[in-house]
Amino acid sequence: MIKKTTPQINKGVATPKSINTSFVRKRKKVLSVDTIVQGILAGNRLMLSKAITLIESTKPAHQTKAQAIINLCLPHSGNAFRLGITGSPGVGKSTFIETFGQFAIQENKQIAVLAVDPTSQISKGSILGDKTRMMHLSTHSKAFIRPSPAGNSLGGVARKTRETIILCEAAGFDLIIIETVGVGQSEIAVHSMVDFFLLLLLPGGGDELQGIKKGIVEMADLIAINKADGENATKAKQSKSAYRNALHLLPPQESQWIPKVTTCSGLANIGMEEIWKQLVLFKKLTKENNFFIKNRKSQAAYWLHETIQNQLKQLFYDNPTIKAALKITEEKILAEELSPFQGAEDLMKLFKS
């Protein structure tokens, strides 16, 4: 009898008992910050996943809890090597990560694969969304794969991923791969959260043909011409030497690292060792010349000020009075009745008052 009535109660029949029961049952499931943090530090994936879900939640209570967890994990983070991977859709990122990830596991690494893709919710072409594209990796005990958090604003998505890195590191993962598509602004965000930036390109055709945005080539620590197998091998070699020449024209990096160009194939498992070697060399160089730690610190400062400036803009542009006045100001400026500087000053006066 009781069993039969319980479902009814759950369907919303509001008796004092039903409220009480569901309340008690719900409470049992809610884990404390301490429990979650202890779980993460013990390498418990379920706890890690739960914490990431809190980070990704938009509920204020979840956010408060997430921030508490992050702050407790912070002292245990920072020990992983953070690898950013970018490239156009179709360059074979998933297959590359599947193969390279397994290579890294053989090298005794525990790897976490995250993604930054602010458009995935809109275009539905979410990267890492389809775990079946990384069949071996997604089921491997030493790998943890998490698709891009949802969100339309790059700032929000990047922030969630940046926070997830902290938790993954606290959970003991020592190679964090952050994947992004090289066609928007997201590479700049990813570049600002990784130690090493790998650009995957296709054989033949310049980066512009592959939809790679201005400046991405300059951010790369390593360019790998992927799909360098079978008939493509020759074309890949040509691309390699073309990019090698182009890189010569770029100014030297602050890291003193000289960016390399290599060929590889995720599908045919070619060139993984060479890429791994480059990561090792880069880490050695930048640890020795202190760029590694210096870069981490300037990245932290970058995110502090980037977040402040984003929130300042939000405060200004979301203000209803400003919104209305901005429209009129913009029209006047385009009609050349008002200089943009005077327009800005008028709006600032309005904002301050």
Next chain:
Amino acid sequence: MIKKTTPQINKGVATPKSINTSFVRKRKKVLSVDTIVQGILAGNRLMLSKAITLIESTKPAHQTKAQAIINLCLPHSGNAFRLGITGSPGVGKSTFIETFGQFAIQENKQIAVLAVDPTSQISKGSILGDKTRMMHLSTHSKAFIRPSPAGNSLGGVARKTRETIILCEAAGFDLIIIETVGVGQSEIAVHSMVDFFLLLLLPGGGDELQGIKKGIVEMADLIAINKADGENATKAKQSKSAYRNALHLLPPQESQWIPKVTTCSGLANIGMEEIWKQLVLFKKLTKENNFFIKNRKSQAAYWLHETIQNQLKQLFYDNPTIKAALKITEEKILAEELSPFQGAEDLMKLFKS
């Protein structure tokens, strides 16, 4: 007798009469906004110079007057071709402008040469400061040369130059050259106020060796290898073909313009015609495909939002409470006791209250 006492009065002997006289004489010199604007529209250089001095003044009363003048000149501006020129110190910018300017005058243009150099006050290496480097141009009736306004902040210097363009155009100048040094952030500011961006380079050696910052090459509509005379001619040709290859790797410009590479010599008066031809072709293309006007409009929008965002930052970072809290927050973040995102949020809460 009177003649002899007047100088004494001017030296500061404070009699009621002297105070009164100097007051009256000073008042006579203060010109009304209308007088200045009428003067500018009639092409009167003295009035133009006076107005620019008001723009460059930091006194609030002068600023109010300057803004009134700018707003009245705005409807008469916009008809000039705005040419940005950048290159490292030593590339020969002054000599180039001296020669190219005279070529432009022969082509029936009235030219104004302005500069953006926020560091000139600090380094004392002010560009255009030494007018003797442009001997012919500085004395020519169809040329107007104004050194970079003083100032340590790029935003301030750029704004003053951007406003000066409006006045020069209202005064009838139809080619505005804005010079800057290609070693800082100032090219981005100049690029955002010109129609065409010319990068001067030296023969031999990549741009990195010449101190050209990342991304400048990508902003160029034309690269001119200067000093391509005498023994340098061969080296210049080599540089030309190297840059031509490098430019192929860059993504296409929104203007549909394909950036060119050429050689020239300001000193030996070589290649001016070819550069002029490129400007003409660019103008024709972008007027026809509407990029010209589209770009002008997006530049106006850029300066509106750029100014707003700069002033928002100023409002935040100059706040004494924020200043103190920021220092502590930054220390905590670097010590990994606080995530940068949480730090930003704490500071924003403080700012709002």
